[in-house]
Amino acid sequence: MSTITLTLVLAGLLLIAALAAYAWHLWRRVWAQQESQAAAEQERRQRLGGDLNILASSLLDEQLPLIEGAIRIKVLLDNYDSALSNDARCQVFHQLFEATADVPTHAAWKALDKPARRRFEKRFTELELQHKAAARTAARWLLDEGLASRPDRA
Template identity: 75%
Template sequence: MSTLSLVLLVTGVALLTALALYALYLWRRVWAQQRNQELATNERRERLAGDLQILAGSLLDGQLPLIEGAIRIKVLLDNYDSALSQDTRCQVFHQLFEATAQVPTHGDWKALDKTTRRQHEKHFHELELQHKAAARTAARWLLEDGLQAPSKRA
């Protein structure tokens, strides 16, 4: 074997080794990033589950108005688990959300004249009478079964 061939062979092996080590370094970074994303997702789910438990408990205890609680629960459920949000036992939250979607909030609510505000409040009261039992049942189900781990739910 000539000297040139030997030099080229050693150079090629060194280059391949360097590239393999760099590829390993990059893969380790990808795996670490995936682990971090999984941890962040799990922390987010735990936080949302805790928030949902607080809201459902507050709705059941009467510490939270039904309409406001249903809207908040629906939005958090959509972010927590879309399959759980679409469960038939949670449909009351979607119904109340849709029934109040056109109602102005925050500053726009304060800017409404008293007559319009009273009309919305009357509508809220009618919705509450119509859906209170179903919303309480759904909140109780969320606390007892719905927010459990998926394997426990099945």
Template identity: 75%
Template sequence: MTGLTLAALLAGGLLILALAGYALHLWRRVWAQQRDQAQVEQERHERLGGDLQILASSLLDGQLPLIEGAIRIKVLLDNYDSSLSQDSRCQVFHLLFEATAQVPTHGDWKALDKSVRRQHERHFNELELQHKAAARSAARWLLEEALAPARKRA
């Protein structure tokens, strides 16, 4: 083996080691980023679970109007756990959400003519009479069974 061949092999080996070290450095960054993302997702999940517990409790205590509570719970459930959201015991939240989806909110609600607002309010009252028991039962189920495991872990 000539000196030139030996130098080329040595340079190639050093280049391979340098590239392997850089690859390891990049993989460590990826793993750290994945850990950080998992932690952020876990914190988000815990925060949503806590918010769901507050909303369900408020709905049961009468501190939150049924329609508003159902809409908020449905949206949070969709973000918290889509399979839990699709559970048959939570369908009342979806039903109330869909039944009120066309109702304007915020500034658009205030801009409505009073007679139109009253029509919507009558519709809300009818929906509440029809679905209050089911919504309360679903909220109780969320608190006592569906969200209870998350509360025990915290």
């Protein structure tokens, strides 16, 4: 083998080794990023699970208005676990959410005149009477079984 051929083969091998080392470096960064994302997702799910526990407990202890609690639980469930959110035992939260979707919030609520507020409050009372037992049953199920069956429960 000539010197030029040997030099070219060595240069090629060095280039391959350098590219392999760079590829290894990039893969390590990808794996580290995947681990970081998985840890962040686990932390997010634990936080949401804890928040759901607090809301369901507060709803059962009547420390939270039924309508507000149901809306908050529905939104958190959607973000926590869509399968759990779509479980038939949680449908009352969806029903209350949909039944109050047109209610103004925050500044728009404050801007309502008193008769309009009273109409909404009357509807809240009717919804509460109609769905209170089902919402309490769903909250109890969430605490006892729904969230307990999740491995990442906070």
